[in-house]
Amino acid sequence: MIPREKHILMLQRMMRIRFFENKLIECQKAGEIVGALHTYTGEEGVAVGACVALNDDDYIAGNHRSHGHPIAKGGDINKAMAEIFGKEDGYCKGKGGSMHLADFSIGILGESGIVASSVPVATGAALTSKLQKKDFVSLVFFGDGASNQGACHESMNLAALWKLPVIFVCENNQFAVTTSYKDSVSVDHVSDRASAYGIPGVLVDGQDVVAMYEATEQAVIRARSGEGPTLIEGLTYRYEDHSLGLANVRRDGNYRTDEELNDWLNRDPIEIHKKFLLSQKFATKEEIDKMENDEIIAVDEALEFARKSPYPDAKQLFDDLYTDPINFA
């Protein structure tokens, strides 16, 4: 049984992601944000369900679609927003930007712009858990497109062989940019590939945050008891086009229809979970409205924070490359 607080927390985090992303979309359109911007609206159920099933000292790693994961894990939206603005108070002092949010202090090992490239890294964090006989787990998010990279194969094999406490979460949002997963994955479901490693493969409705939580919880139990990895595929959909930073990608080639988008909009993970909370009497309409309002305010404050934060100073350019500065040729 999932405790009520977790249900509430899941709604909160999903709303936080939604408002955060929508705020960024505004800022991006207003020209206030530069670079690529891959938003997570529509997919909130996947990251939130997965992360809320973890402990604070468990680890996650992610990809270019990179704001939902850290927020779902409890990241600081002030620092996240400031980073996306390239400011000094950002998570990475402005060096990472949208695609590279990280907070090592709460187990967020970072987002990666190269698809699938975090998968071996997260597997390695799980290796530490095993070698040091700790009991933390490590969880990694990657897309349907990314699942076709060799890095996934190598990591799943390694993790299965060594029974590492790692959870592979494929966010199947139906597309890699404009390419349908049906044109890029040669089986019906990414989770079908789990059998190639002798590990459980679980197909989940990613719009149902509770289902994501439950699947992850099972995987966590398995991981902590030394039985090894699990592959979870959350079926979901991104509401926006691939990246707001690349305007020319948007709807190009009519890669998806309005009907399809509408069908998914009708299965919004936040609305579904709201209904669930109401039906279970876990929250009243008023409580939900209040939470919503709080999150809107929090995001507004984050924006303020980001705007006010100074840009990094030129002399910080060479910091953080090595532990101490070194001489080059």
Add this chain to the structure above:
Amino acid sequence: MIPREKHILMLQRMMRIRFFENKLIECQKAGEIVGALHTYTGEEGVAVGACVALNDDDYIAGNHRSHGHPIAKGGDINKAMAEIFGKEDGYCKGKGGSMHLADFSIGILGESGIVASSVPVATGAALTSKLQKKDFVSLVFFGDGASNQGACHESMNLAALWKLPVIFVCENNQFAVTTSYKDSVSVDHVSDRASAYGIPGVLVDGQDVVAMYEATEQAVIRARSGEGPTLIEGLTYRYEDHSLGLANVRRDGNYRTDEELNDWLNRDPIEIHKKFLLSQKFATKEEIDKMENDEIIAVDEALEFARKSPYPDAKQLFDDLYTDPINFA
């Protein structure tokens, strides 16, 4: 029904490989050959069964254990031997050596020293077949160890998606150097992984050349009819240690037992096929002895050829890097 000539041809080619390798082992011990030398004795059934099921204008590609494949495909052992000696009349004019035999004129697209690295290449040859609406197929050999490389995953997915006429042949000789495949492949059999791509996975007794032929024949039919790739795993064993060129690898760490080796020696692919030919009355003892003798002579001649061939001249060093010589900085 496999025609008699093919049965005879398979015995011939297996014997040719066996004698060729044994001759090289002698030369290597005598210090006449330099560099790494990965021999194929014990595994003849796999390459020969597979290649004899192909047409001359079908393609193959292979790996570091590299003499068996081209000989099985009908390669010229004079040129192969000369190449291994680093001589001008070798297949690659002495530039490739043992690990890089190739004969493009009869569909041998070359052996590759980097494990699994030929797998995408062979997949690409099959892509030409599809794009040009030809009907040749392409077949690639790789080891149990190599199957864990990402290149295999990416190629199998691509081939399955695009229904390419390619045949993936995993030579499971139980080890990658000293590492048992049980410690490197997380499922019981490499062929079990076919299901991750929605393609047939076939487990074959690699010591039975006829079984290899039949499995390959089925895969060829499937490939030529546009249905896509097949993954075949041939269970086999290498008689020698990993590489004769690295003496320190030999038996180090007792990675295998004498009993195990003996069990496999008792299932020698050449002896099995000889018995089969005799039992089916496809050949008499005398005919087989004659074939054997002919192959011994052919290998002796190849050695003579290699020994007599001159070393490449210094002025050939820069040839073959580009189509025409170019200026560097």
Add this chain to the structure above:
Amino acid sequence: MKNLMQVEAINEAIHEEMEKDEAVYYMGEDVRASIYGASKDLFNKYGENRVLDTPLSENGFIGAAVGSSLVGMRPVVETLTSFMWVAMDQLVSQLAKMKYMFGGQASLPVTIKADMYYNGSMAAHHSDRSYPFFMNMPGIKVIVPTFPEDAKGLMKTAIRDNDPCIVFVDGNLGGLKGDVPENSEIENGELLIPFGKARVVKEGTDCTVVGIVNSNVHALSASEKLEKEGISIEIIDPRTLVPFDKETILKSVEKTGRLVVVDPAHKVCSAASEIISVVTEEGFWNLQAPPVKVASEQVHIPFSPALEPLIYPTEEKIIEAVKKTLE
């Protein structure tokens, strides 16, 4: 003459070559939708058998391009320099080495169009400029076009070349406009720029400035300012780094006695390092002052718009470097 953006010139080159030769096909991620512009209208025109959208498996599909080229096709592959790291197995072990390793049996007419999206707030994972590596590794031709005319002509030459070519396309130049001759204006009816011949972008007398990709644009504007101070620079665009036209540069240095090399790659072991080492080895006695390297700072590309521009060569840095050679 028509005025085209660099990306349009490249698109034109690909169209012409696909039109001319059925063996040419185009492959990459989302190339049918033409998300990066260079493959515009290819899919409509040539269809699904010649314009292939790939799964996200760069090593797999670049390897497939390699394999297909061995047996009759002429693939043109679109990717980003930053996505080539995952494909280094096929790029290095097969594409670069195969022909030599097999004693010349292999023919690999593969063209890789590698976009470099640096200087656009894309951060460290998306901003690589990796041509120095491919200069160090033999076997591949390294093409670095700047101006639209050269971009078109070099791209066409690359597609027609029988050796592997990587055309490094500077994302900063996609919108750069320039005159490109109509085919009807050209003697043999098409624009083919030979490899290994530098372009003298501007003649000058006081200092030789060698520019790689976008650096030529900065060098041109630096030149205008320097002119006002009475300093005349000669700007040379090598256009290809492998093969390399050493002679044009050595001759220019013979005239000017000074050398500045401008290169957006990281400065250590850059193309600039190589060019300076070559000119000092072979043109030492013509140098009247130490050569100066203006290359990117030896640090990853930071996201912040407050930091990123500090990394790259600029007009100001070029002006300063030229003056240093004249001190």
Add this chain to the structure above:
Amino acid sequence: MKNLMQVEAINEAIHEEMEKDEAVYYMGEDVRASIYGASKDLFNKYGENRVLDTPLSENGFIGAAVGSSLVGMRPVVETLTSFMWVAMDQLVSQLAKMKYMFGGQASLPVTIKADMYYNGSMAAHHSDRSYPFFMNMPGIKVIVPTFPEDAKGLMKTAIRDNDPCIVFVDGNLGGLKGDVPENSEIENGELLIPFGKARVVKEGTDCTVVGIVNSNVHALSASEKLEKEGISIEIIDPRTLVPFDKETILKSVEKTGRLVVVDPAHKVCSAASEIISVVTEEGFWNLQAPPVKVASEQVHIPFSPALEPLIYPTEEKIIEAVKKTLE
């Protein structure tokens, strides 16, 4: 003092560091069986939790090393330079970039021991010398030991360093013997050689010869011959290429006025190119003759023993180069 082969010195370094720090573990293909010698007796001594045989998945296990280092381990990974191409994704995008990209949050105490088996008839696929690439790509420290003492001391420093290090081990030097001090003979009880400090292998007056890995051995024998002709060379081994001890070399050139750089990497964009470019930029006025590069020919490594030796720097080529600077 004891007389050790380079491979024994490296093995000793690993033993000492694994003994000292439980976070250090050793990983690679067939390392338990110690097929390349450097991991001798590690498995017996430290067992299966600290000595890991991996599947043939370099990208996967190097990535796992990276991830494990982020959360408390200090992996030492054994591989060959030639097998690093398949792992470039993790080496470049994660190992090299992660710390900077995350604003310093990541700490990556990973050591890669990368063997270079060139010059042993291993052909193009097994003979890479890829350190120039890792000089160009920021974020990794590039260690190039020659003598057994340095190999031990630098390997220990690398394992203890909190940044990613690649120790490029020249397979030609595995059997090179040299004196290595016993720990009891050393002030603080252990041999730690600092990064970024060149070793003056031999003092001399007429020409500075900078040698990378095996080149120092050739330079030493060249020196003996040259001495007989009255020519005195100063041999400098940078020992690490990132960080780089420019000062020692510039000071030496100030004294000798001449420079030869010897480097077994392919000559274009080599470490030698970089060193020559730096010395000409910063030490131009001290140079009395053009510097000379003695590096590998710009071609893949052929298998044939009749061709391969023509590629690399040799004693003779060094002698010729030194004489050229003295013409």
